[in-house]
Amino acid sequence: MGDVVIQTSHLVKTYVTGTNEVHALRGIDLQVGRGEFVAVMGASGSGKSTLMNLLGCLDTPTDGSYQLDGVSVEGLDRNALAAIRNQKIGFVFQGFNLLARTTAIENVELPLLYDRTGRKRDTKALAIAALERVGLGSRLEHQPSELSGGQQQRVAIARALVTEPAIILADEPTGNLDTRTSVEVMALFQELNQQGITIVMVTHEPDLAAYASRIVEVRDGRIRRDEPVKNRRSAAEDLKDLGDEEEEVA
Amino acid sequence: MNAKTLVKLATQAIRKNKMRAALTMLGIIIGVAAVIVMVAVGYGARSRIQEQINNLGTNMIVITPGAAQASGVSQGAQAFPNLSLKDVDKIRSQSQYVAAVSPVIVSRTVVIGPAGNWRTTINGVDTDYQTIRDWQTATGDFFSADDVRSNRKVVVLGNTVAQNLFPGQDPTGTEIQIRNSVFKVTGVLAPKGQTASGSDSDDVVLIPYTTAATTLSGRTFIPQILASTANEQDIAAAQDEIRTLLRESHKIVDQGDDFTVKNQADLATAAASSTQVMTLLLAAIASISLLVGGIGIMNIMLVSVTERTREIGIRMAIGARGSDVLIQFLVESIVMGVLGGLAGLAIGVAGAKILGHFTGWETSISPLIMLVAVGFSGAVGVFFGYYPARKAAALNPIEALRYE
Ligand SMILES: Nc1ncnc2c1ncn2[C@@H]1O[C@H](COP(=O)(O)OP(=O)(O)OP(=O)(O)O)[C@@H](O)[C@H]1O
Numbered sequence A: 001m002g003d004v005v006i007q008t009s010h011l012v013k014t015y016v017t018g019t020n021e022v023h024a025l026r027g028i029d030l031q032v033g034r035g036e037f038v039a040v041m042g043a044s045g046s047g048k049s050t051l052m053n054l055l056g057c058l059d060t061p062t063d064g065s066y067q068l069d070g071v072s073v074e075g076l077d078r079n080a081l082a083a084i085r086n087q088k089i090g091f092v093f094q095g096f097n098l099l100a101r102t103t104a105i106e107n108v109e110l111p112l113l114y115d116r117t118g119r120k121r122d123t124k125a126l127a128i129a130a131l132e133r134v135g136l137g138s139r140l141e142h143q144p145s146e147l148s149g150g151q152q153q154r155v156a157i158a159r160a161l162v163t164e165p166a167i168i169l170a171d172e173p174t175g176n177l178d179t180r181t182s183v184e185v186m187a188l189f190q191e192l193n194q195q196g197i198t199i200v201m202v203t204h205e206p207d208l209a210a211y212a213s214r215i216v217e218v219r220d221g222r223i224r225r226d227e228p229v230k231n232r233r234s235a236a237e238d239l240k241d242l243g244d245e246e247e248e249v250a
Numbered sequence B: 001m002n003a004k005t006l007v008k009l010a011t012q013a014i015r016k017n018k019m020r021a022a023l024t025m026l027g028i029i030i031g032v033a034a035v036i037v038m039v040a041v042g043y044g045a046r047s048r049i050q051e052q053i054n055n056l057g058t059n060m061i062v063i064t065p066g067a068a069q070a071s072g073v074s075q076g077a078q079a080f081p082n083l084s085l086k087d088v089d090k091i092r093s094q095s096q097y098v099a100a101v102s103p104v105i106v107s108r109t110v111v112i113g114p115a116g117n118w119r120t121t122i123n124g125v126d127t128d129y130q131t132i133r134d135w136q137t138a139t140g141d142f143f144s145a146d147d148v149r150s151n152r153k154v155v156v157l158g159n160t161v162a163q164n165l166f167p168g169q170d171p172t173g174t175e176i177q178i179r180n181s182v183f184k185v186t187g188v189l190a191p192k193g194q195t196a197s198g199s200d201s202d203d204v205v206l207i208p209y210t211t212a213a214t215t216l217s218g219r220t221f222i223p224q225i226l227a228s229t230a231n232e233q234d235i236a237a238a239q240d241e242i243r244t245l246l247r248e249s250h251k252i253v254d255q256g257d258d259f260t261v262k263n264q265a266d267l268a269t270a271a272a273s274s275t276q277v278m279t280l281l282l283a284a285i286a287s288i289s290l291l292v293g294g295i296g297i298m299n300i301m302l303v304s305v306t307e308r309t310r311e312i313g314i315r316m317a318i319g320a321r322g323s324d325v326l327i328q329f330l331v332e333s334i335v336m337g338v339l340g341g342l343a344g345l346a347i348g349v350a351g352a353k354i355l356g357h358f359t360g361w362e363t364s365i366s367p368l369i370m371l372v373a374v375g376f377s378g379a380v381g382v383f384f385g386y387y388p389a390r391k392a393a394a395l396n397p398i399e400a401l402r403y404e
């Protein structure tokens, strides 16, 4: 394993619906190094989610190649892809996607239960550690319906973290959250990133992209801009400025 | 995922929709309860019939006039007045295997005692009849061989007759009147209870067959001959021997028998065939019920898969294989089937107990049957849950995640 986590070359995705062809991705060459925090931006329909689905091994490209954490992903079957998603990728979705009527611990434990390598034995302890890491040590037995949006997203982040994946993929993780809570999630991402976790995040908001270390802009299925963030902001600092309101999660 | 987690998951999912699950399981519950009651009552009926047949006397052979028909029912005695005392004598003197033999001359008439009249069956028999039927006297004695030889007017009362003619008294030594003749009561038989066909074995009086032939009917033919062997192994040989002796005696060369020789096993089979019809009927109800229950499970599992499409998407995104999802839903339908089976088992056992209590039938359910019933319910879960589970497993993760 080198220092490159994601390596794609000429990644193409064409959706065929009836006689219509939608060229969602027209050739993406992207390289993400270990420890990077990449913000993917672009207009609606530009192909960001399509790209994330390919990077997350939820979908397979029409053309091009993709190496994740040194492993070539092309031609793998459903089960192999499931194993890769389980071990190398942590997903954070816009809609949280937690299991309803299931406690925070059980939600976070879930990926470990599908781990066939047998490495992760004490699933409960690992789940608790992950929840503590995102600041939810006091909400272990809460169900999603008993948590705020920001807290639910933290549970989802803990679930993404718990398997120690090579990368966290977040598609508009703050899309359903208010500004303050969004900055809180960014603060958490920055903290995790500082601990060495690689993150690729889709966002529409330039303000949030400014917390990343690099911005990739997608337009019409191609990368149009790819540059480091010059004046990187610190979410923790911004939170202090946001006012004297108590932090939501104590 | 280990088995424990899977079962926990399944019970959680079922608990989220208790009412729906209960209604779904109803078919299985009814099916299994029907099977259990059927088996319990069936066992009771069989053992009851067996007991009654044993009550007839051990190692008994029944000889009746007329050839056995295809249906196994012989024609009425009157149509074939061809068994005679000569046949009885021949069996008694020439058979090696037959230990006891007695004619039975049956008639129905009114007997008169001090407390009133009683219409009953009069059986004219020999002393061997007591051995054949293994029938002890409660008080007094059976009539003697001398009584038979001398055509004496003596009578042994069945328990029912004794109680009706002499309520609260021992009639031994007193006299009763049968068809204008006075008979001396030598004893009262021990009660035997109901026969296989449900009539009262004790509603009978026994008199010497010689007396019956001369005093009562004047008839010379014998409607039935009973015989018995000393032990069970000899029964088949004795039957063959009787057949040979009677064919000789009836001068039959080429034609079929004009009489029928049956043993207890034959009688038991005849009696059991009637319970078999009931068993088949209940088995049909049970299997239809299980089928309907299975379709109910399949229906609910299909609904459940659609409802939980998003959950399936989440699970797949974080690394569940198709087979993990398949097993999860399969275990859910198996748990539903097994729970239904257990509930049906409980209801069936309770039902059999209650039925047994009110009818006085003996009921019994073996642990094996319980295991089979519950196992079969689980199998119904597997069979009808497989299609919905496979549908869930085949979902595309992205589409499942997008499902609203
Ligand atoms: N399953 C699909 N079948 C057909 N076309 C699709 C499918 N998924 C996406 N597309 C099309 O591909 C293009 C890119 O879609 P995508 O979801 O990647 O956009 P996006 O950049 O994530 O947009 P948004 O910012 O609104 O989320 C769109 O034109 C969309 O209509």
Ligand SMILES: [Mg+2]
Residues within 6 Å of the ligand: A048, A049, A050, A171
């Ligand atoms: Mg999108």
